[in-house]
Amino acid sequence: MASSTLPWQRVWQTIWGLIPSPETDGRLLLALDDTINPKSGTHIFACDTVFDHAAKTNQSQYPWAQNIVAVGLLKRIKGRWGCLFMDFRFYIAQKTLTANSKNARIKDQPVPFQSKLEQACHMLIGISQHFPNTPVLAVMDSWFGNYSVWQPVRKCLGLRFHILSRLRSNNVLYNQLVESKENKRGRPAKYGKRIGSTAEIAKQFVSLAKNYTVELYGKTRQVSAYDQVVVLKTLKCSVRVVWVYRKTQWIALFTTDLTLSVNQIIEFYGARWKIESGFKELKQDIGSQSAQCRKAAAVINHLNFCLMASTLAWIYADKLKADPERRHKVKGRTSFAFSDVRHIIAEAALNEDFVRLCPKPSNSPINSIVAVLLRMVA
Template identity: 25%
Template sequence: MSIIGAFTPVFSRRVWPHVQLLLIGAILTLGQRTVTAALRVLGLADEAQFVTYHRVLHRARWSNLHTSRILLRLLIHTFVPQGPLVLGLDDTIERRTGAKIKAQGIYRDPVRSSHSHFVKASGLRWLSLMLLVPIPWAQRVWALPFLTALTPSERFHQQRGRPHKKLTDWARQMLRQVQRWVPDRPLVVVADSAYTVIAWLHDLQQHRPIAVITRLRLDAALYEAAPERQAGQMGRPRLKGKRLPTLAARLADVSTTWQRVQVVRWYGEGSRTVEIASDTAVWYHTGLPPVSIRWVLIRDPLGKFAAQALLSTDVQLAPLQILEWFVQRWQLEVTFEEVRAHLGVETQRQWSDLAIARTTPVLLGLFSLITLLAHERWKDTEMWVRRAAWYDKTLPTFVDALAEVRRALWKVETFRTSPTADDLVQVPRSLVDRLTDALCYAA
């Protein structure tokens, strides 16, 4: 309750008790994350006023932004009390169909598609902002979602006569919102190539800059910085200087100076040695504003992956730091997979527009909340890691964190799980332990 109670100001006194039960039910439920499934696992299948719990999602007055702000503060206080905040930005498709789901669209399926094969998916597109933090007991970086927004397709806005907001527009709005929440902390954003957009990068450098790390094309037009304007010089100020060789040309140039570095964690693997070259430049395209960047060219000495390039809008960052932060972006994909496998994303069945806009962000935020709850539990108790003779697991994963929280909830009689009868059945403890283990680790 020290963690869950932080969200009390978001809800009214009438709604808050129902919210707590739905939250516990969502953690304990196996399979579909529906309101009725949460009520069943809490022993409330005979609750005549079950519609009251549905109203929490489609009618009650509470703010997603308010809950996101509280969750972010809890995460910062627990895992990153000082230093820059490294944020991961990515979108995902929730596969949903139905005539009443108004915001659904047709998108490229990022999981099933490849460079040569295009697969479409029907559903809802969500843009999620996650905090990349080191988890002490997991001994690795996790991506913890705290702010998620529904981003409808261009056709959706055209049919309703509204101006279309691109993913970059949503991303800029979300990042500026976070900057208002934590004005005293520098922000670093890690994103994929969909956000390698000059205008978007330039906008984030105005007023209070937000550093962005993303991919860069090998054929991008790079220039020297514009020369200083002389006194009395006529004409418009120059935006760029002399044209520089492309990164593809630098890659083929034998005179390029390479530095061999070791990345501690390379996309979920162990440490890996790569070679990098870096410098500063101005990225410019006709009709667009110039952006000062630090580029980092990466190649594998063993030739196992193709050469690639990164950019950082903070030119003061060290090249190795840019690479290490960008590699952490892989954790966003891990989180998306975890919430689908263990928290029931894509199994909810709400049709109301407001309920749809609330449920998926809540389930994504539940990943972060469970991480906080497990962290609080393991402060005073020994870590529980599920082992087997064929799987010598030493460090807990999210599955173990979820099982720890479930194990704690099953031991507390805070809800009705059986009829109030006084007849008792003796069950061997070994059987109870096996049943508890199966329940806690079930999806």
Template identity: 25%
Template structure:
């Protein structure tokens, strides 16, 4: 277990690395507000962040508001440093980047909040009734890092976030982007920053659309859920020499997936998904999903529960060379992005920020996800979770939750702060330890 003071110092080092990409006038603001956000035990309003700062904020408190609403800096610059300088060196050179995409809403109050609109509330909606609420809609990308010593477990680190703006909120028509286009743009930036990395995207069935597939950078395959009523076709037959006319783009249409599954031959495979090893039946084939992938072949995988208690699942990959087991395991690993979003809302106040101006809205909530990534990376580096051959005493038996990581970091910072202000005789330890534990876990 790393020493508490080392944990706090490691986090400070990462924050200073990120601040190096900002203008010199706002570097100090960034580090101070970051620590204030980490230590804040209530709603992350700017006033509460200033109160929670471990050191006194030297500037006027309005400068903290202007950091989000007026000062000139870019979240994309922070993402670039996060990806290229903090995450990429931690991973083996040949490791493929598994990236998950999803979107979420953050409830808002007030008709003057910039870019807010009516969006479907996924929590309160049911299959028979759709509930809408006034909210922001965020599109998030997470990097999935496999934990070497815990088979089937991944660390999910948020690396990109974009605000979806309705067409009426865009100042020019060419500024409007759909959620699928936002995912494509973020992946293109990631591709430009990491040209040496292989990237693979996983997204739920809502992103299985031609708009996303066409927006993806070259050599970035998509793994997603397949519609049960998808119109699938055989590959076009080889063109006979001397035949005139336009080449055939697709072959004969295949039966519905349910009919294919009814008569298909399934093979038994063990897959790691949702934290455990499971026996499943798999049937796979290559075809065309012309409405989504055009003339590019896709691999379809049908997953069947051997006990028959669950319905068949259908998945596809735009890379037909991927093995069926790899497709099933990769899609199951995507689920961690749901936990990342939940933890950001519950532990860092992603949904509770009170910004309303255009620039503050686009910065303040993503700031919470950026800090979530920094806290996770701090824990990874100090506890050596990604060490492929750890000593038996340091080998992790499980991946801690983000709430646990945050509590450990808060405890480390409070130990550093209190220890610097008070002497440490033996008779005061019984008083300080309960106080530090309370400050670390309160929220």
């Protein structure tokens, strides 16, 4: 597990090639988010005291954990959404590197600092370049959906890259610029007339909202929404904004891809939640949270194995001829769960034919699973 010579980048590219029909509506849907991986133990690579904004009342807001930034492919699998992890990075804060912490060193060398936004850009560019000429739509929350991610990736990939995110209530929106033949003093205008903040427009146009039927969170739902193409000053470009109303609450979604319909914007952003579910599966079902690895190479290798195991499970589910049956019935849920796929794989692993693919380890020190992954790369 502590080998430092495993070619993970090539292994990941092989995994990407195994995904059947990765496009959704002619584009790659890439979900971007970060999570924490709580640990117990002092000298664990990439561990630090981090702020957990989602901590419950009975949990510490500053747990001892690893901070992970990950990108996953959102894909419909047997009628439901799934998140196939494609890459990740450990985020180590600048203060930890400045303090020369032992938890921020690989082979006794300090890890070069990268912000979460820089890590996100590198992952999005790397994955997108593996799928040349395929349009890419990155779905992210409002923290990542800003100019620091949009501009570098757009500059590298060109017009085939777009983002879908959520607006904050105080974001100011402008009309599109209308060219005027009048000669005026000063610099030419870049934006049209100020419309108002996201919250102001939500109240102003609630009466103009229309009803839409969307597939959201595993159910067919009726939602009320209003959309408008405006200029977002923070991105310096035109975006389509969709205000979604529900009872007394509302949210504002935006995308730089003006060809997306209101239904697609709502459904694609709703599918973003699957990366959150993927983090839970990764930590609780696959076991990344309970791992006792300490050294950098072992920690990196173990998390790579965990992410690949999750992705391969979804690929296996996608290639099944019949839809997996849900073992534990839940009211209102008819589609299968991730645990159902793992159960099917476990049954297949007990089959005699499985030994031909993954032979039992002999006296050789090479782990059979590592050997299979390396043969895939070759």
